[in-house]
Amino acid sequence: MSAPFRSHWGLDPEVRFLNHGSYGACPTVVLQKQAELRARLESEPVRFLHREIEPLLDEARAALADFVGADTEDVSFVPNATGGVTTVLRSLRFEPGDELLTTDHEYNASRNALDFVSEAWGAKVVVAKLPWPVSSPDAVVDAVLAHVTPRTRLLLVDHVSSQTALVMPLARLVSEMRARGIETLVDGAHGPGMVPLALRSLGAGYYTGNCHKWLCSPKGVAFLYVRRDLQSGVTPLAVSHGRNSPRTDRSRHRLLFDWTGTHDPTAALCVPEALRVMGGMLPGGWPALMAHNRDKALAARAMLCERLKVAPACPEEMVGSMAVVTLPPGYPERPEPPLYLDPLHLRLFDEHRIEVPIIPWPKPPHRHVRVSAQLYNTPDEYVALADALEVLLR
Structure with missing residues (x-):
């Protein structure tokens, strides 16, 4: 073999x-880079996590943002796409009777997060049943739009569905939602590295994608993109020192998401190496x-x-x-x-x-x-x- x-x-x-799609697989040279970074961290943890981490994160985030077609300021590292979906849903505010739209192809973990939030606010989850087998992207768009009502507040949709591996007609869905005043949260767990991304032009309010799958980074890193005009309404799941930091050299969004407590940041710092290695294979x-x-x-x-x-x-x-x-x-x-x-x-x-x-x-x-x-x-x-x-x- x-x-x-x-x-x-x-x-x-x-x-x-x-089954690369489930958890990806990381090239050995990228894992070697992570081992070097971990050794550097452990040789002087205070220096690394207090004084060196910000420029390292900035560099990694800039490489990733360039790859997904976003401004660096609009991209934050999170541990996985499920965490990215949950971060957005737990940040948003709804009213009883609001409708949160998704499809019957949505990933179970993300659907659980949607159900949890809807129950907390007294909102309603509306599920658009997509035709299966599906004949065309138009059939998906039509099925979703058929469930939009004046009470629809958000669309949660996979970019590439886990159960059925469908590449959704994302640009059309986002455009149709925005035309109706509805934001879209994209569960892009499989998107980065499988299909080209241009998040600036896509226009989605929120997009989260894993780096460990098709980008082939180490496990434990994903990203959350939040459109600039929506960032003040999104808070990480763990609120740490950034909330009351007196600093003015970085945005509040950046201060909140770049430090959420002690963790191993080396997977995120390896994203540029994964992009370089995989991009150099062919x-x-x-x-x-x-x-x-x-x-x-x-x-x-x-x-x-x-x-x-x-x-x-x-x-x-x-x-x-x-x-x-x-x-x-x-x-x-x-x-x-x-x-x-x-x-x-x-x-x-x-x-x-x-x-x-x-x-x-x-x-x-x-x-x-x-x-x-x-x-x-x-x-x-x-x-x-x-x-x-x-x-x-x-």
């Missing part, structure tokens, strides 16, 4: 790892990398659909570096606690050494397999998955 790029990662050579840089991964995901989807005799669930324009394939009926055992993983998922790993998620959608017994495509993956790995599925689904 060799691939020209696999040596850049420390992945188990005995496992066909087709001659065309990041655009070539994203196109390469997308082409690989589309090819894998086409082959799996042919082998399993099923139709694609969405048009090619809604596919990024992940793709789902509907599974035909077979092997019907239900997931069991404590992990609640589909038995098919476990048998693929235990018997065939393939790591890939099996996703019940829209609800059991309907299931999909979701494949990811990263540089280290090879076509033979997807063929091995097709072979294993043909055997296990009999």
Whole structure:
């Protein structure tokens, strides 16, 4: 199981790892950079965290902001996209009867945060059911707009859905919402590094995305973008010294988010290195990398659909570096606690050494397999998955 790029990662050579989308995988050279930063931190923690951290964070944030097409001042580091979604939702104020709109493809953790906040304010969560299979981006936009009312205050939407790997028509959704005076909170957990981002022109009020997935940074770093005119209304989950700091050389937003208590900042500080390393893997840089991964995901989807005799669930324009394939009926055992993983998922790993998620959608017994495509993956790995599925689904 060799691939020209696999040596850049420390992945188990005995496992066909087709699940980059869940937690990403960090190149070893980036992890070495993190180890150096941690050694530097531990050699003199006070100097590092009191006197050196701000310019280091500024440098890392500037590199990330440039990559996602945002002003540096509008981007803050957070531990993960779930934390970014929760930060915005816990900061906003609602009235009883207000409607918070989302879709039935929304990630469970983010949906839980939306439910929690709506219950606290007496607001109502409205769920737009998207057509599945989906025929076009227009069908998604139409389904969402059909649920907008005069009481709608916010749209929470995935950029790329976790369960179904759909690349949503984000620019159109944001534009339609703003035309109606409604802000959009984008759960962009999979967005950065999978699809190009231009947050200034997008116009969304809030966008949060992970760096550990498709940017391949160390685990524990994501970002939260808040449009400048909305920043005074957003506070980090942990309020620390920035709230009453007398400093005037930095914005209050910056003071609040740059120090939320003692933590290991090295994952965030490695983001420029991850951008450099991954952007240098192919001659065309990041655009070539994203196109390469997308082409690989589309090819894998086409082959799996042919082998399993099923139709694609969405048009090619809604596919990024992940793709789902509907599974035909077979092997019907239900997931069991404590992990609640589909038995098919476990048998693929235990018997065939393939790591890939099996996703019940829209609800059991309907299931999909979701494949990811990263540089280290090879076509033979997807063929091995097709072979294993043909055997296990009999």
